[in-house]
Amino acid sequence: MVKKSKPTESLPFDRIIYRIEETRAGEGHEAYCPELVITGFGDTAEEAKNMLRRQISEYLEDCQKLDVLDETLIEGGFYHNGEVWMSAEVESPQEPKIRFIGKPANQVPDITVE
Numbered sequence: 001m002v003k004k005s006k007p008t009e010s011l012p013f014d015r016i017i018y019r020i021e022e023t024r025a026g027e028g029h030e031a032y033c034p035e036l037v038i039t040g041f042g043d044t045a046e047e048a049k050n051m052l053r054r055q056i057s058e059y060l061e062d063c064q065k066l067d068v069l070d071e072t073l074i075e076g077g078f079y080h081n082g083e084v085w086m087s088a089e090v091e092s093p094q095e096p097k098i099r100f101i102g103k104p105a106n107q108v109p110d111i112t113v114e
Contacts, residue, residue, distance in 0.1 A: 016060065016073070016085040035076040035087050085113055 021032045022045050031040045031048040033056060040052030063069040069104045086093075 014034075015083070016078070016088045017090050018056070018078075019050060019089045022048065035078065035089060 018033050018035050021034065025048075027040060028041055029045045029048040031042075031045070031052040032038070033052060033101070036056060036059065036060060038052065038055050040048050040050070040055055041106050042048035042051050060069060060072075063072045064095050073085050078085045079088060079093045080086075081093070
């Protein structure tokens with residue numbers, strides 16, 4: 001029997017899609033991930049983004065070691081789309097599909113009027 005693993009156990013951290021906001025910070029640059037509230041700084045925009053990615057990776061590794069990675073991502077507004085953890089800020093989750101069992105004409109609404 002094959003045991004199905006949790007999504008975070010089989011996905012590397014590059015399979016987590018988040019938003020990066022870039023701004024100037026004095027003479028340097030700042031990169032910010034609003035979902036995880038983590039900031040990276042650098043002399044160039046690229047250095048700031050690389051620092052941010054490194055800090056996010058370290059943070060997520062710590063969360064995984066503490067066995068709170070799923071909860072941390074969900075609290076940050078992420079959802080698992082079957083392939084990656086996606087930030088709802090990057091791409092909104094799709095509406096759930098609702099299935100009816102039986103024929104809709106035969107279903108009686110459960111309404112009580114008093």
